[in-house]
Amino acid sequence: MNTWARLRNKLQFLFRRKRFERDMEEEMDFHRAMIEAEERRQGFSDAEASARARRKLGNLTMARESSREAWTIAWLDAFAKDLRLALRLWIRQPGFALVAMVTIALGVGASTAIFSVVYGVALKPLPFRDADRLVSLWTSVPNSGIDRVSVGAANWRDWREQNTTFTDISIVGPAQNFNVVGGGEPERVLAARLRSNMLPMLGVTPAIGRGFRPEEDQPGNDRVTLLSYEFWKKQFGSAPDIVGRTIYLSGLPYMIVGVMDRDFTWPGREFQLWIPATVNPDDFIRRPRSGFLAYGRLKPGITMEQAQQDLDAISTRLAQQYPATNAGLFGRISPLLSDTVRDVSGSLYVLLGAIGALLAIGCVNMVNLLIARSLMRRREIVVRMALGASRLRLVSHSLIELLPLLIVGGVGGVMAAYWCIHSMVPLLPASLPRVENIALSLPVLGFAVAVLFTIAIVVGVGPALDMWQVPLRVPSAERPARTRARDLLVIGQIAITLLLLVCAVLLMRSFLTVTKIDIGFNSERVLTAQMAIPRSKYGNDRAVSEYCRRLLERVRLVPGLESVAMVNRLPLSGLSLTSAIEFDGADPGISVNRDVEIRNASPEYFRTMQIPLLDGRSFTDQDTLNAPKVGIIDRQLADRVWPGINPIGRRFRFASGGSPGEWHTVVGVVGHIRHDRIEEDRRSQVYFSYQQLADGRPVLVAKTTGDPEAIIRPIVAAVHEVDPEQPLYDVRSLSAVVDRSLFGRWIQTVLLTAFAAIALLLASIGVYGVIAYAVGQRLREFGVRSALGAKPRDLALLVLAKGAVLIGIGAVSGLIAASFAVRALTAQVYGMSPIDFVSFAEATALLMLVALIACIVPARRATRVNPISALRCD
Amino acid sequence: MRDRSNISSELLPGTLEMLVLKILSMGPAHGYAIARELERISADVLRIGESSLYPALQRLLVNDWVEAEWGESELGRRARVYKITRAGRKRMAEEAEGFARITAAIFTVMEAS
Numbered sequence: 004m005n006t007w008a009r010l011r012n013k014l015q016f017l018f019r020r021k022r023f024e025r026d027m028e029e030e031m032d033f034h035r036a037m038i039e040a041e042e043r044r045q046g047f048s049d050a051e052a053s054a055r056a057r058r059k060l061g062n063l064t065m066a067r068e069s070s071r072e073a074w075t076i077a078w079l080d081a082f083a084k085d086l087r088l089a090l091r092l093w094i095r096q097p098g099f100a101l102v103a104m105v106t107i108a109l110g111v112g113a114s115t116a117i118f119s120v121v122y123g124v125a126l127k128p129l130p131f132r133d134a135d136r137l138v139s140l141w142t143s144v145p146n147s148g149i150d151r152v153s154v155g156a157a158n159w160r161d162w163r164e165q166n167t168t169f170t171d172i173s174i175v176g177p178a179q180n181f182n183v184v185g186g187g188e189p190e191r192v193l194a195a196r197l198r199s200n201m202l203p204m205l206g207v208t209p210a211i212g213r214g215f216r217p218e219e220d221q222p223g224n225d226r227v228t229l230l231s232y233e234f235w236k237k238q239f240g241s242a243p244d245i246v247g248r249t250i251y252l253s254g255l256p257y258m259i260v261g262v263m264d265r266d267f268t269w270p271g272r273e274f275q276l277w278i279p280a281t282v283n284p285d286d287f288i289r290r291p292r293s294g295f296l297a298y299g300r301l302k303p304g305i306t307m308e309q310a311q312q313d314l315d316a317i318s319t320r321l322a323q324q325y326p327a328t329n330a331g332l333f334g335r336i337s338p339l340l341s342d343t344v345r346d347v348s349g350s351l352y353v354l355l356g357a358i359g360a361l362l363a364i365g366c367v368n369m370v371n372l373l374i375a376r377s378l379m380r381r382r383e384i385v386v387r388m389a390l391g392a393s394r395l396r397l398v399s400h401s402l403i404e405l406l407p408l409l410i411v412g413g414v415g416g417v418m419a420a421y422w423c424i425h426s427m428v429p430l431l432p433a434s435l436p437r438v439e440n441i442a443l444s445l446p447v448l449g450f451a452v453a454v455l456f457t458i459a460i461v462v463g464v465g466p467a468l469d470m471w472q473v474p475l476r477v478p479s480a481e482r483p484a485r486t487r488a489r490d491l492l493v494i495g496q497i498a499i500t501l502l503l504l505v506c507a508v509l510l511m512r513s514f515l516t517v518t519k520i521d522i523g524f525n526s527e528r529v530l531t532a533q534m535a536i537p538r539s540k541y542g543n544d545r546a547v548s549e550y551c552r553r554l555l556e557r558v559r560l561v562p563g564l565e566s567v568a569m570v571n572r573l574p575l576s577g578l579s580l581t582s583a584i585e586f587d588g589a590d591p592g593i594s595v596n597r598d599v600e601i602r603n604a605s606p607e608y609f610r611t612m613q614i615p616l617l618d619g620r621s622f623t624d625q626d627t628l629n630a631p632k633v634g635i636i637d638r639q640l641a642d643r644v645w646p647g648i649n650p651i652g653r654r655f656r657f658a659s660g661g662s663p664g665e666w667h668t669v670v671g672v673v674g675h676i677r678h679d680r681i682e683e684d685r686r687s688q689v690y691f692s693y694q695q696l697a698d699g700r701p702v703l704v705a706k707t708t709g710d711p712e713a714i715i716r717p718i719v720a721a722v723h724e725v726d727p728e729q730p731l732y733d734v735r736s737l738s739a740v741v742d743r744s745l746f747g748r749w750i751q752t753v754l755l756t757a758f759a760a761i762a763l764l765l766a767s768i769g770v771y772g773v774i775a776y777a778v779g780q781r782l783r784e785f786g787v788r789s790a791l792g793a794k795p796r797d798l799a800l801l802v803l804a805k806g807a808v809l810i811g812i813g814a815v816s817g818l819i820a821a822s823f824a825v826r827a828l829t830a831q832v833y834g835m836s837p838i839d840f841v842s843f844a845e846a847t848a849l850l851m852l853v854a855l856i857a858c859i860v861p862a863r864r865a866t867r868v869n870p871i872s873a874l875r876c877d
Numbered sequence: 878m879r880d881r882s883n884i885s886s887e888l889l890p891g892t893l894e895m896l897v898l899k900i901l902s903m904g905p906a907h908g909y910a911i912a913r914e915l916e917r918i919s920a921d922v923l924r925i926g927e928s929s930l931y932p933a934l935q936r937l938l939v940n941d942w943v944e945a946e947w948g949e950s951e952l953g954r955r956a957r958v959y960k961i962t963r964a965g966r967k968r969m970a971e972e973a974e975g976f977a978r979i980t981a982a983i984f985t986v987m988e989a990s
Contacts, residue, residue: 005940005941005942005964008939008940008941008964009939009940009941012938012939012940012941013939026947026957027931029955029957030908030931030956030957031927031931033907033908033909033950033954033955033956033957034908034909034927036954037909038909060927061926061927061928062928063927063928065928066927066928066929066931066932067931069928069932070931070932070934070935071935072932073932073935073936073938073939074935074939
């Protein structure tokens with residue numbers, strides 16, 4: 004057979020229908036004319052000939068029909084017909100079509116947008132060769148309660164040399180700030196330190212030039228740098244002859260050995276440069292426990308468990324060999340990807356689950372509407388069946404009817420998701436890892452299509468089954484089974500809504516609790532600015548301290564300031580500095596605290612931040628390098644290490660490493676503050692005078708009399724008066740810093756609350772629909788009751804009782820489901836148990852209230868039944 | 878008794894197409910001429926209705942077994958003239974062979990004693 008020719012011709016026919024009809028017409032005319040001519044030849048008159056010809060020709064329409072049939076693709080034709088019918092139907096009933104399309108668009112759009120974040124952040128493989136074999140390594144000291152800290156250089160070296168399960172293990176050193184002076188304002192760039200074996204281990208090669216060589220890992224040989232693509236473009240105009248040029252970083256010459264690819268943003272997108280990760284040779288002997296981020300690649304075929312066992316065996320050996328530093332110290336591995344996103348993937352999946360629940364509620368509404376509609380169309384269906392429509396055709400018709408809604412809704416949804424991604428991504432918190440991967444990529448589009456298919460199946464299967472089962476007679480009353488199905492759907496809606504409401508209330512209450520936490524300082528009217536002081540210019544601690552003092556002196560003259568101070572790490576900014584401190588005269592068990600926040604502060608710091616000075620004095624300008632060493636501790640530490648003793652005059656010193664530092668005498672006690680996160684009180688603070696402990700990364704803090712933003716320019720100008728090459732970055736008000744630290748919690752609470760609100764709206768529409776339908780069905784009964792003397796109140800109660808039963812069953816199932824589901828929120832709930840009675844009660848009350856209001860409207864209709872008209876209708 | 882077959886319903890399926898191909902193999906013709914020619918050759922035994930002829934022609938067209946072109950007719954009107962293609966001739970030969978086999982088989986059955 005000529006399958007191909009036939010298919011080609013039939014497809015061409017789709018576009019030549021008009022011409023076909025014209026040809027057919029003319030051909031038939033010609034045929035008739037020939038017969039007429041024949042008849043005339045046989046002696047008939049013109050009129051007779053024409054009449055005979057028409058008789059002879061018979062049913063021309065049928066001939067044309069079956070001629071056309073030869074050309075059409077049967078199922079496609081039927082499909083097109085159904086589609087045309089459906090379009091006409093929806094144009095006649097735009098209300099339902101609109102609701103359905105908006106529901107689908109919102110469902111697809113919102114879930115796709117959230118999934119794009121989940122995929123980009125938590126699922127998309129890292130852009131490295133065989134990325135699933137990459138792991139991060141951490142130090143854990145279970146006895147000291149240390150779970151996950153960075154890896155010491157000596158341990159890294161030993162793990163790397165002694166293991167049998169890793170292809171290689173490499174390290175990232177502490178990030179380094181450089182000042183680059185080009186044209187215009189001096190700029191601060193952030194460099195990451197990579198060991199020379201890092202790039203080969205990741206399976207990455209520079210776009211231009213070469214990676215680091217092993218000899219460049221040695222201190223003194225390390226003045227080489229790799230540029231990021233963006234930095235190369237911006238600073239060097241993408242010059243092709245970049246390799247071998249010299250760049251001055253904070254005044255020191257570095258040789259450029261290469262440029263990385265545009266998408267290489269490792270270990271974070273904030274880095275513009277990479278320099279070798281050198282290790283102080285002393286560290287291999289003193290064996291500090293932490294200092295470097297370690298990453299490894301498992302050998303092919305090696306499982307995580309095998310590698311962990313290997314590492315445990317080495318750790319045990321090292322503990323025997325170096326008991327002073329390695330006793331009880333273990334290496335822990337975790338997959339690199341899940342490690343990168345461990346802080347956020349939990350809340351992302353919660354959001355994805357919430358949006359799924361919302362989608363389910365929206366679908367249930369559509370199903371309910373469709374069922375109601377198909378009941379109204381029962382007569383039409385029965386007539387069509389009587390006229391010979393097959394059940395299969397009816398089922399396919401009922402599915403094709405949904406197609407325009409699904410297509411428009413789906414396209415609208417993808418467009419909404421695109422818009423969401425583009426307008427939301429810039430607003431996401433900077434702390435969210437891998438934000439640059441969030442896009443409407445192919446897998447994300449696939450997800451959108453899958454969601455659309457799921458909606459189609461869920462929404463389509465009800466009406467399709469309905470068509471399949473419809474009896475060939477006009478029904479007089481609704482089958483109870485179908486009513487029950489709709490009741491069940493509404494119960495499910497109520498349950499899911501309550502689940503979402505409980506989660507939203509939990510998060511809201513947690514958020515309120517968090518904002519009420521006493522953070523220990525006052526963020527009002529405080530401006531902050533980060534600085535990096537280059538050691539190349541200010542070579543020793545004395546020079547740095549001197550420079551800081553001069554800066555403060557100059558900035559103090561800026562009008563509109565109440566006080567100005569410096570501190571080396573700003574609270575809630577995400578940066579910290581900790582050390583082990585030994586407290587003189589404390590009980591042996593607590594005399595050495597290994598995890599204390601180390602701050603250097605200028606005299607005005609506590610006044611600027613309004614951290615209360617509880618005892619003694621603050622620092623003064625006399626607390627210089629030559630003066631007696633002093634310190635200030637927070638109240639929490641004072642109570643812990645010297646309980647019941649006046650801490651003023653007591654001493655503490657650095658306890659890390661072999662040679663302890665000088666003793667510092669406590670001159671003051673200040674209030675404790677939250678430093679890392681508002682929600683978590685992890686460490687106490689110890690303060691040093693900024694002239695006795697220099698730090699190259701001070702933060703300028705200034706209490707202003709008016710709007711802090713207005714003082715930015717004068718302060719920058721004042722700093723540049725002292726050193727025109729000094730960059731200031733991250734200039735923002737302290738309240739903005741505090742808000743930013745809460746942004747992740749805030750956005751999650753807002754999103755989940757919005758989802759819950761929409762769910763509540765959809766569910767009340769669902770309840771309203773079912774109750775209103777039930778009232779419509781029972782109008783006659785209500786008429787009879789009213790005629791027999793039932794008061795309007797009784798009728799209303801009858802309706803409300805039906806609603807209350809549905810809502811009650813739904814609420815109970817929702818509460819049971821919620822008591823399980825809230826466990827997913829454990830990490831996000833603060834200050835209460837996830838099974839928080841108040842939250843559950845508030846959510847339930849709100850749901851009941853709104854759902855009952857949705858019942859009142861149809862109930863009022865029942866009370867206004869006129870017995871006469873109710874009995875007459877039908 | 879009827880002495881004329883209504884081809885479309887009483888002949889074996891596909892036979893009408895084979896007959897049309899056969900007539901066209903003797904030269905291009907328009908629809909009316911095909912019907913006449915069939916009647917003439919079969920001595921009026923096979924009379925073809927328009928409601929069967931034109932659908933059959935369309936089926937041949939879809940399969941590329943015939944081609945159609947608008948041309949001038951004897952009456953001076955535009956007429957659609959059909960022409961057999963090479964594929965059509967091949968098809969006709971196959972059909973004829975199949976038909977011969979079947980009729981031979983039918984004869985054998987009918988003459989069995």
